[in-house]
Amino acid sequence: xxxxxxNTFCLLLAVSGLVACQEQEVEVFDTPSASxxxxxxxxxxxxxxxxxxxxxxxxxxxxxxxxxxTEKVVIEIPLKLNGMPVDYDREVSWEVATQGTTAAKEHxxxxxxxxxxxxxYGKMRVEIIKHANLDNESDSVTVYIKDSKDLVAGPKxxxxxxxxxxxxxPGIPTASSHYYGTYNYFILSNSSKTAGNLKxxxxxxxxxxxxxxxxxxGFWGRYNQSNRYDIYNKxxxxxxxxxxxxxxxARLKAYLEKYEQEHGEPLLHNAGTCKGLPVTARMSDAxxxxxxxxxx
Numbered sequence: 001x002x003x004x005x006x007n008t009f010c011l012l013l014a015v016s017g018l019v020a021c022q023e024q025e026v027e028v029f030d031t032p033s034a035s036x037x038x039x040x041x042x043x044x045x046x047x048x049x050x051x052x053x054x055x056x057x058x059x060x061x062x063x064x065x066x067x068x069x070t071e072k073v074v075i076e077i078p079l080k081l082n083g084m085p086v087d088y089d090r091e092v093s094w095e096v097a098t099q100g101t102t103a104a105k106e107h108x109x110x111x112x113x114x115x116x117x118x119x120x121y122g123k124m125r126v127e128i129i130k131h132a133n134l135d136n137e138s139d140s141v142t143v144y145i146k147d148s149k150d151l152v153a154g155p156k157x158x159x160x161x162x163x164x165x166x167x168x169x170p171g172i173p174t175a176s177s178h179y180y181g182t183y184n185y186f187i188l189s190n191s192s193k194t195a196g197n198l199k200x201x202x203x204x205x206x207x208x209x210x211x212x213x214x215x216x217x218g219f220w221g222r223y224n225q226s227n228r229y230d231i232y233n234k235x236x237x238x239x240x241x242x243x244x245x246x247x248x249x250a251r252l253k254a255y256l257e258k259y260e261q262e263h264g265e266p267l268l269h270n271a272g273t274c275k276g277l278p279v280t281a282r283m284s285d286a287x288x289x290x291x292x293x294x295x296x
Contacts, residue, residue, distance in 0.1 A: 031083070031152055032082065032084065032150075033081075033083060033151055033152045033153060034079055034080070034081060034115060034151040034152075034153065034154055035079070035145060035153070035158035036057035036078065036079060036160070037057065037078050037079075037121070037158075038158050039155065046121075047078050050158070055156075055157045057158075058164070059161065059164070061073070061075055062167060063130045064203065069259075069262075071129065073128060074111065074125050074128075075126045075163060076124070076126075077123060077125075078122070079092055079115055079124055079145075080121055080154070081115045081119070086117065088117050089114050089116050090122075090148075091114050091151075092113040092114055092122065092151060093113075093147060094113055094143050094146060096142070096143050097142040100142030101140060101141050102139050103128075103139035103140060103141050107128065107129045107131055108127065108139075108141050109126070110125070110143065111127055124143070126143075128141075128165050130167060134168075138168075139165055139166070140163065140164045141163045142161070142162050144159050168203070170220075172206070173220055177197070178196075179221075180196055180197055181193075183200075183201060183206065183209070185249075186249060187200065187205050187209070187282060188282035188283075188289060189272075189280075190273055190289050193285065199273050200269075201272045202272045202275065202279070204268065205269055208267060208279055211255060212251050213252070249281050249282060249283050253281035253283060256280070266279070
């Protein structure tokens with residue numbers, strides 16, 4: 001499938017009259033094949049998910065990074081042509097491995113895999129389905145490229161891909177209880193505004209705060225006694241006035257109201273002491289926990 005030729009490159013140094021020569025191995029594929037990226041340095045500069053340790057192209061996805069209410073997504077895993085492009089699309093065959101696949105058949109579907117005409121990179125499209133267990137565990141799908149009528153499978157070290165998916169968010173930092181205060185400042189619960197714990201924490205409420213504020217999944221501000229936020233130890237951001245007038249909580253409240261309008265029911269906590277109860281924005285110090293008779 002692959003041949004190695006030794007080419008000798010010589011550089012004539014006109015001034016000194018010296019000649020410098022260097023041998024270099026050049027890969028030439030005598031049979032076109034398909035693989036996942038990672039064979040060449042150029043591959044790895046574009047697609048960075050190949051693991052030498054596991055001999056596989058790894059893709060990790062969390063539904064927590066998608067808009068609230070997303071139930072399914074299509075993941076695109078890159079493919080690489082080893083050989084010359086042609087003027088027609090070429091299909092790539094695949095096989096799901098039993099070993100290394102924990103996802104149930106109803107939770108994923110490989111839609112197609114091909115390399116377009118005139119291109120050296122293509123894609124495999126995999127639809128994944130969100131389900132309740134993803135809040136606490138990850139599913140995986142392991143797939144191997146197989147020979148097809150258009151392309152044979154590439155080198156075995158580059159013929160494997162592993163897709164891992166879940167519904168988990170990066171955790172709230174534990175370096176200081178003030179990070180917990182950020183959550184309790186925004187969410188009305190049976191915990192106080194200044195509680196230095198996350199007993200009332202739920203991923204759904206965490207996600208709602210991120211989406212309402214427009215914060216990325218890896219961001220979490222630090223609430224301190226001065227009612228100020230910073231991002232870990234980065235420069236102070238001037239949120240003080242906004243927090244004092246509760247405009248940020250108002251933004252969360254508007255987000256939750258819109259969610260309920262669009263979905264026909266309120267967003268519910270999916271963990272913690274408030275599990276099963278509506279996520280509620282804390283609008284003022286005077287707000288009372290409305291479910292005291294349900295949860296202590």
